[in-house]
Amino acid sequence: MMPAGFEPGQTRDRPANWDEQARLAALEDYAILDTPPERAFDEVVRLAAQICDAPIAVVNLVAGNRQFFKAEIGLGVRQTPLDVSICVHAILRRGLFVVPDTTRDPRFVGNPLVTGSPNLRFYAGALLETEEGLPLGTLCVLDHVPRPEGLTAQQGFALQVLARQVMSQLELRRALKARDEDAARLAESERQFRILADTMPQMVWATQPDGFHDYYNRRWYEFTGVPAGSTDGEGWNGVFHPEDQERAWARWRHSLATGEPYEIEYRLRRADGVYRWTLGRALPVRDQQGRIIRWFGTCTDIEEQKQTEERLRISEERLRLALSAAQMVGTWVWDVPANRITADPGYARLFSVTPEAVAEGLPIETMLPSIHPEDLPATEAAIASALAGEQEGVFEAEYRVVLRDGGIRWVAARGRCEHDAAGQPTRFPGVVVDVTERKLAEEGKELLARELSHRIKNIFTVVGGMVSVSAMGATAEVRNFAGVLRRRLNALAAAHEYVRPHSPESRPVEIETTLHGLIGKLLAPYEAGAERVRLLGDDAPIGVKAATSLALILHELATNAAKYGALTSSEGCVTIAGERHDTNFVLTWQERGGPPVEGPPTRRGFGTVLAERGAITQLGGSILHDWAPEGLTLRLDVPLERLVH
Template identity: 85%
Template sequence: MPAPWDDGARLRALDSYQVLDTPPERAFDDVVTLAAQICAAPVALVSLVAEDRQFFKAEVGLGVRYTPLDQSICAHAILRPGLFVVPDTTQDPRFRDNPLVTGSPHLRFYAGALLETPEGLPLGTLCVLDHVPRPEGLTAQQGFALQVLARQVMSQLELRRALQAREESAARLAESERQFRILADSMPQMVWATRPDGFHDYYNRRWYEFTGVPDGSTDGEAWNGMFHPEDQARARSRWQHSLETGEPYEIEYRLRRHDGVFRWTLGRALPVRDPQGRIIRWFGTCTDIEEQKQTGEKLRLSEERLRLALSASEMVGTWVWDVAANRITADPGYARLFSVTPEAVAEGLPIETLLPALHPEDRPATEAAIARALAGEQDGLFEAEYRVLLQGGETRWVAARGRCERDAEGRPTRFPGVVVDVTERRLAEEAKELLARELSHRIKNIFTVVGGMVSISAMGAAAEVRNFAGALRRRLNALAAAHDYVRPHSPESRPVDPETTLHGLLGKLLAPYGEVGSARVSLLGDDAPIGVRAATSLALILHELATNAAKYGALKGTEGRVTITGKRHDAHLALTWEERGGPAVEGPPTRRGFGTVLAERGAITQLGGSIAHDWARDGLTLRLQVPLERLAH
């Protein structure tokens, strides 16, 4: 008869117990001995039917541990539920030619009880055999006892599998811990971790290399003694605040290096929570920012020098262009920047003699700005920054500003303006941008490392911990995407449009849920510039809304849609998130998740705004109002 189960699944289940070809064990030997005594049988077996043989985990009276599958009576027994009895094997066409029947040991009687997994897959039988037929079979008591003992065999197999699984889980946890330590030790930052109460119990190798202290000497509260005396109270207070509130920890302090020198360090930490929202660990990093601090001081001094330079007359030049006569007259400051003599510009020069001093890459844009001013665009305003090539080969940056005046008929007449040498400012800005990109790169690395540590820490853990780790990792990815949008860490990651706006951020964050502008996700109304700080809070809010919409709301099915509308009003931007066409809403959620709480806190504390929910039956409507000034930070 055909098997009511898939044999591949049955064999995989058998392999999962890892019992084939294992040595005898007393727990199974005792079972077959008892079965033989109860059933008054000379032979009893715990028989497991493998792919090409039957293996006897325990046996009494047979003297072998396995036989070929074509000699197996048990292979037929597993095809039927309940107790399988063959009163006389010589009278059964399935077995009368079996070598075990026709030859030694001349088996004439068989009774077997299924060894069945909790999923209903038969692994084999607990069976008794006799050398003489038994037309009467087993008594009711013997049959019942054989089935009870078969269940005991399965209990032993389940216990064996559970113990093996626990051992394997311990090996996986140890490997996860080893991989985490390798990852943490390979980082350029100092990595540390604490218990929920803030007790420091882990530092990576970089910490000990930097500080030079013995392993374990800064566990507990001893870490604070590594800071500059002037920073210790502030650092302890900030850390205590994070422990009490669960807010992320961030501070700059001076950390003592192994040679006794104090270096400025950026300390950061994030809490890891269980599904109930309880903090179970803190993971933190310390990043040496001494060079950045020095660069910042250099930038400050450079800006001070720039202010002094701009106050000097030779750094500023004024000019007047008589458009009709095409003559530009200017002062000595202008003459120096355009490599002409003061006498020549005092007399007046055609504009064509001055334009060649512009850098070839900047000339087309500058000439276009002049043309727009001559055409009367923006009320004749002219603004441009470009490079000029001095006669000695030096290149200087110039900022020019002017306005084209017109006569009664609207024809351009007089075009006065001023030029300022802004080379020092441009160099300072380039240095500042380089620093910002470096910090952005490091911040993005930290997001990646923390996400990696969360993933590694969740390996081998319970399902609810893995789910929490996945949610935390997705929030970190949303923050990283928002951060890279408003503060690209490299020219390659910079957007085509240099201005970072709310619509741009929405497009970045909502891309996984459908193309913005499609039938599913609509973006309407006013746009507004956003800054680095605001982007972080907005990313959390929008990521949480999109995630919840995909799980429970309008983006869950194919018919739902989300409409996001921005509207400027006075000094505020009102952003409305409206979901329609999704599952019916039964009212506000009974439990507020960690992401929702974090998003609302960001809207209020970081953005200085307000947030309101309308849980209408036809879909959620969320209204967020934020001051435009805070949005641009």
């Protein structure tokens, strides 16, 4: 005995093993709710009504808060609330859901559609179910009178078949919707691609899998000037330089045959007829099976790059020839992390290694033994300073190298060590130049300077001796005058040491290290410290090179003052004032009480020219003269940093 409301083959209400949100999402995905009537669904309900001999038939879709009738016959409405829905119960079970008499079923006895119009007494529904088992609604038939016997087996089977046909229509509708959406997305993607391609500075092109060109962007037509479509297919090769056409064709055919990326440089004819070097590249686009479905490529104008490469090649060739001609010039690059020095033949000759070995790369330790032992510590210190990044990694050194045959050559080395973001040394390039001839010339010049200095000192000594001899037996007044004269001669001899160039070996040990000290030493022959020569203002430290240049200037000024200016008169005086500014030091020389000045001299002596050149080139400063009638005023403006050199 089957429970009331059941027929053979039916199942009891089952708990829902699906998520309601997933069911509603699936229903939404079919995009069927609230759509107008369609013939395919209308014919199903008419056929269901005829087969089941029922006045009412409905394709019912259960939404979140209502049931929507995609097709109906006998009801006259398109939707009703869920609280009066019989289908809400039908979707909880598989197969057919049959209610022979709704007035005898406690679930529907109070339903307004049962107790009032349209007075539903019989219900039979076949489930509309997705492949995933999600119920969307039912295909149901209804009657105004009870049917204790329910449906016949044939009617029940037909209703379920028709329900599956409804689902087929829904699946077809979803497939067509997806197809249309894909076509909309494809069209939008193509539109965006064309916008992007037309705004690119490169020429962009695309081909079919067999290489047939069917797309070029705007830049292609702007560059080539050819009519639109004229380079489709194989017409593109005609705008290549005749010498490049066969090569480009061969490379393109190879890529089509192998699927390898296409890359080649060729000359492309511009709209004005000028051929410009162009880089052509293309990559294949493959489907999931790995088959090529499209080729996309670009053409990039590289004419400027090719010209730069050619200029660089010519420059490198000139450098190679210059280095080959200059037998005693060498270049090196030190890979610091790998400790490998690679260099040219000129470097190899200087360091007594084979060109082949140094071309492959050698550790720096193999080069250091060639440096003269007396020069090695200072050279290693300069290398260490550059490696540490001091003075921005600049390396400068002069040292002797001992050749394989025992000969000695002087070299000047210059380079700069590069560092990574962490401050670690990476690459250390540089150049060495044989400066032996220069060193020999400097040694000769130094020897000559020493000889001249020695002779000048001898002159001072001889004159001083003659003064002393002449004063013997003379009056006290004469002897006092002779003493003053000897002291001035000795002061001139001491000042002389400052006004000649010095090598490190000949530099005076007692050289003054401040400006006031230097001025006092230089002006001692002119009674420095007395009222005739006054030293005022700021002092400043000075280096050896700056001392030589300053000595030349001050010695020339003092000599001219003694010959023509303020120191020619017993009433005359010289005031020297120093003034320190932020980055500069200003030294003012002022003469007063001498003969009237008639203006700038008509000619300048060698000493004056030499002194001014030293101020400008050696000290990096400037000199201003004021030839006022009451006396000369000179202003020397020098950077402070140059004074300490």
